[in-house]
Structures are given as C-alpha cells and as structure tokens.
Amino acid sequence: MKVAVGTAVIALFAAGCTQAPSTPATPDDSGGELRIYASEPAFLVPTAADDDPSIQVIRQVYRGLVKYNPETGAAENDLAESITSTDNTTWTIKIKSGYKFTNGEAVNSDAFIRAWNYAAYGPNAQNNSYFMGRIAGIENMSSTDPDGEDGPQTAPEPAAKELSGLKKVDDLTFTVQLSAPFSGFPATIGYSGFFPVAQACLADFDACNETPIGNGPYKIEGSWQHNIGITLVRNADYAGADKGKADKLSYKIYADVDAGYAAFQSGELDVMYTIPPARYQEAKGQLGDRLYEKPSNTYTYLGIPMYNAAFAKKEFRQALSMAIDRQAIIDAVFNGRFTPAVGVVSPLFDGYRPNVCANCKLDVAKAKTLLEQAGGWPAGQKLQLWANAGAGHDAWLKAVGDQLKANLGIDYELVVNLEFPAYLETAGNEGFTGPFRLGWGPDYPVVETYLAPLYGTGGSSNNSGYSNPQFDNLIKQGDGASTLAEGITFYQQAEDIIVEDLPVIPMWFGKVTAVYGDGVDKFIYNNISGVSYGEITLKKS
C-alpha cells in the first residue's frame, strides 16, 4: 500500500512538471491506439442518445457549448464564447468561430437551434426531448392522443415545429428563453443531448447514425460496425486546443461484461469502465492501483409511498431509516462497492455537504423511540418491500428487511415479481404498498437535479407523491438566484427539508470501478462525464 501511495505522489509531481508553463507542450505525450471496452450504443446522434455506451462515443465525436472540469465538475465554456443572462430566463449564447463539422458545415447558431428543435419535436421520438423541457414553447412541440391510448384516434400534429424560446441573433449568437428562471442553465447544456447537429445529419438521420458527422477532436473511421466496434481517428480539422491524446480510439463492443474482462486479462483492452462484480476482489489483488475507484453519481434509494396512510408519519419514516445499517449491507452484499448515502446529493457535486442526513445513520435506540412516537407498526402485518424482478435487488432488500425485523420487530415480505416496465408503471400509478427500490442518475451537474425531479410537486420522477410548498419554494428561489453559487444555498436548505422529512430513505451512491492496462500512462476520469478517453495517454513502447 505504501508503495502505491509513493508512486501516486511521484505521478502527481510528474504531472505537475509536464503542465508547468516553462515546459513546451511536447508531442510525445500523445499517439498510439487506445483500446476501449464498450457496449453496443443505441444511437450515435446526440439528440437521440441517452444511454452511457452511446454518450461515451458521442463525447469524442461531438463537442458542445460547455464541458465539465475533470476535478471540480464545474461547467466551463467549450464551444461557447460566452453564456450570459440578466434575469436567468433569457440566455444569450455566443459561439466561438472556426469550428466545423466533418462535412464542412460550420458550427453556428443554426447547428444548435436545429438540433434542439429536432430533439424537442414530439413526432421525432428523440429520447432527449425530455431535456428540452425548460425551453419556452416545449408544450406546443408534442400532442397527446385525444381519446387516450386505447382509443381509435391518433394524436394530432403538434401546434409548432420550432421552439418559440430559441431565436437566432446572428451566425454565432442566439438566445434561449426558458419557461421559468434557472440559474443552473449553463451547466445543463454540457449534456450530450444539447450537442450541435449538422444539416446533412438531419436530412438523412439513419446515415448519420451509422457514420456520424461530428465536430469533435475525433472522427469515425469507416462506419459503425454493429456489435463489433467503432474506430475513431483524430479529426485534423478540429479547431479546439484539446486535440485528444491517442491517435486512435478503438471501441470494442462486448455483449457480456465477463467476455470483456477475459479480453482485458489477455491484453486485448486498455481500459474498461466497469468490471464484473464477481471479479472485483481478484482484480483488486492483481491490478493494484490500476484499479480505479471513486464514488459515482448513481443514487439508490428506497422510496416511501406517501400516498399510503401507513407511511404518513415523519417519525415512522425516520425510524425505518435509522434502523438500517447501510455499510453492513454494502460490505456483505456488494463487497464494499458502494458509498453509504448520508444525504441526497452526490458527493462529487458542487454544493455537497458531508453527513447532512442525521437520520441516515444506524441508531437502533432512537429508531425504537421514534417508532413508539409514531404509534408503532400494526402487529401481525407485514411490511412489503418492492423491487423490480431479475435485476439482483432481492439480496440487499432482504438484508434491509432482516435489519428492520431485528431492530424494530417489523416483519416484512419482498414483492419482487414485476418486470421493470410494469414496475415503473406501478410507480407511475402510485400502486406501491410499501418502500420501493428506485435509482437516479443526474441529468446535469447542478445539485438541483437531485432535488426538484425527485421531490418537487409533480416532479418528473417524484414517485413518492411527496409535496411540500416550502420545498418547492426553496427550489424556485434557487432557480431564480442571480448566481449558481447563491442558488446552491437555497438548494441546500431544500435538501435539509428532505433529509428531515424523508420521502425516500437514502441508501447509497455507486462507485466507479474502472480498470486499465499496463500500457496506459495516465488515466483520466471526469466526475461528470465519466472516463475521458480522449485525454488518456499511453506509454511509449
């Protein structure tokens, strides 16, 4: 262990040296072919792709207005010259000149307006239309079926084909009007769903999906070989300073993570962003510091059906939360691969405060008192714990149930027979009869993403049915604050309400477990956008 720390320190010094301004940027930190473990992407057009495998490729082929600082996660301008607003509602975006798509089209204001309109227009069925929801005019971009799903009529054509909130000022300037003020807007548009798209791409969507027309430091070689691989090579015309380190990025597609790990072990892959859970201990022993671990943003919680009278009392919810020993479950069931949640905001986010949730730590004595205050649990009745079937949630949910039984004397039963789609429908119909497992991944690096959608009145993923005017008000104040930093203070107050009220029982945040091979010199991980494949350097052979 000491040796590992020593080398890490040396590596830090070395990194510091190469970044010193006196040393000219030497070309010998780049080159080579980086072989990357990948899964089959869903789409390679930014407006359509909302899954990790797709975004990992899209982030190298396309570039957006904003990127995220690898260490702090803060938003920094990328293609944007400036993003300004006086009222947090109307944002003026200026784009840097000189950027081009690989087909020669200029990356101008039209490229962004075109992409966002295309994503938002309902009949295009783009997965990222959801993310355009804050822009004014979104409600006219889709229409609902007049006589419900089961009726014979089909939905009429939407009232508008373009978002009324997007206006072109000149070639490199456009304005975005939001439906309500939001101080965090600049941070949201670093998500790949907001990346620009070429005219030619939308003219022939399918062709562009196979052979992307990008504007990033890398471009595709040949076309997407489905289920086999995607090869990216340097885009010589890329105008930005961050031209990418490796000459070639080869994404090799595996249907099964075990098969991928076997390939990694036989030296056919340089980077894997995940490993099979069963190989974790072995990998830790074999790879040493080539196993990269960090808390991640994926959040798992047990939702409470607030629409059910049995869970109405705050003390009861607190008692449940305090009777669970999260770390013990993580160690026993998951080999320690998670970080216990002591709050409802990711530890990697700007605005995170450690240990904010006093009710999220094991305290059996206090839990018992709280349960008594709440009037106890009806004897003989079983607490139902819900999870979706076939996803391996049974084991830890059973551990939770066992702890509740041991610490509070509440008997439980698992309800784990619904497939994911049906499970989500049950969530939408407020059909849960007990605590239910769900998760959340952030949409953009603003703490608001962990609060408003999950607990705001009518929030898009508010499955608990929680509604608190005070909370809604704080979110509104945060959205309307003059700076993001000021907004964060309001968001933190909103978080305080949640950890006291506990409409969900926070369980844990995930852990990134990436591995990299001998040939990798410097492994770079971005807290927000994941492994930065373009920034990874290879050793000179």
Added chain:
Amino acid sequence: MFLLHYVTSVGIQLSGNPVRALFGDRQPPQSLIDAISARVGLGDPCLRQPFNPCFGLFWDRLTGIFMNFDFGVNLRQRDVTDLVFEALPFTLRLAILAFIFEAVIGVAAGVLAGLRGGSFWDYLVKISTVLAISVPVFILGVTIREFLNVALGNWLRDQAWVPDVISVGVFSAGFKVDYPWASTIMPAVVLAALSLATTARLTRTSIMENIRSDYVRTAKAKGLTRKRVIGVHTLRNSLIPVVTFLGVDFGALMGGAVITETIFNIPGVGSLVARSARSGEASVVIGVVSFLVLVFLLANLIVDILYAVLDPRIRYD
C-alpha cells in the same frame, strides 16, 4: 409462429411496454412513449389488454414478413432483417466449423472405437464422451475461455516462437475481426463438444452392429481388402442414423450458439437472440426464429437426399 407471437404479446401485456423501460427512473411524457411505441410496432392498443391474442397485430406481422419481407424494427429502430443478415455470417462460420469438427472427429472416434471394441481406444472414447455429455455447455465454455484462452493464451503470447495466428487468433479470449476463422475455432469446439460425443457414440454402436452382419461377412469372404470392407460396406450403412442425427443437430447448433456466442463475444444470431430476449424485443425474436426454421428445414432436406446416397435401397419416386 402464432404461439411465439402470442407468448411475446402476453409478455408485453403482463409486464408492461418495454419502451417505458428505456427511460429507467425518468418518467418521460406519454406522447414520447406513444411516438416511440408506434415506431417500433408496439403501438397497438391490444398490447395493453391482458391475454388478448392480438390477431390484428399477428396479421400485420404475417403480411409484413411474407408479403413485404419486412420483419419490423427493434427498440433502437433498426430493421430486424438488417440485424439478422449482419449476424448470420458469424453464426454460419461458427456452425460450419462446429459441424465439421463434430462430423469428422465424431465419426472418426466412433469408427476407431467400434472396430476395436473393448480396446484402449474404445474405453478412451467411451469415457471422454461421457465426460463431454455430462458437462453443461456454459461451464465448458467459461472454463476453456478462462484457462486455455486467457491463462495459457497469455503464456503463449509471451513466447516469441508462437505465430500470431495461434497465440492471438486461436487462443483469443473472444471473437476477433482480424482473425475471423482462427478465433472461431475454440467457440466451435465448445459448441460441438456435446453433439460430438453423441455422434461418436452413435457411430460406434452402429459400426459394432453392422460389422457382425451377413453382408460384411460376405464381403470379407469374397476376399475384399479390409479398407473396402470397412470404408464402403460397413461405414456407409452405419452412417444412416448418424446423418439423421447430424441433420437434426444442425438446428441445435444454431440454438447452442446462444450460450457459446455470449461467452466468446461472437456478434452472431445467438447473441442477438439473447440480447433481444433480455430487453423484450418481440419482433427480433420472431424474426430470428423464422430464419432458424428455414435453416432447419434446409438442413433436413439435405439429410433426406443424403439417405439415398448412402443407402441405394432408399429411393424417392
């Protein structure tokens, strides 16, 4: 076909629209779900009425498949025909290699054991085939991958004298585009193992039976060479049950590919089925199965023709 259609439809009726699962924890607007469902052919309202047989949808699918050669699209809106034709070459390569392996080695081992009943070879074949039959394919596959392809392979890759086609190709942990045939050898061995054992045992029994028959004794008495007695008179007649088995088994090979292809990361029909079944993509499963039925029928047609070649007494009028 209808059964398959019905099972997948009831699956969707009972477990919900797979399109909703694409969005995970996020609740997308209903209009978006409707738009995507319509695109992937799951927009029919009958899919929300439990146990409704969805005749209308079945008819649409049938006409699509047989009149327009349109198998629909998967959840990612790609044509199923494209998916299958992309995957088919990989599976065919695997099946052909496995089939050769199974036929050549299986028959050879069977002949060797059948001719020398009770000898060392006979016991070797008997014991090894029992072993092969009793180990499930996925255990054999994972074991070979971990121990031969990764552990032994890594050692081979360090040795300068081993040519790349062996160390990087044959002993590759999974399928490699650079060595399409070499890297399919190991998966083919795994896929063939079970059927190979059955083939060897069938051949052995059949040979033992035929070698005592009258016509073989006659042939021997006529003073024919041993080569001709075994090769033409005995083996040819003994192969009829074996060929029947091989024909039926070709279909099983395509099925066994589901496991083998997943283990060795071959982007073929088998892994396509595995992926689609997992994500509830009914149209893909139906499309692939239709193709497999065709392949199966073709294999059995060849078997029927081979009967006549092997045994002149069988005639088709």
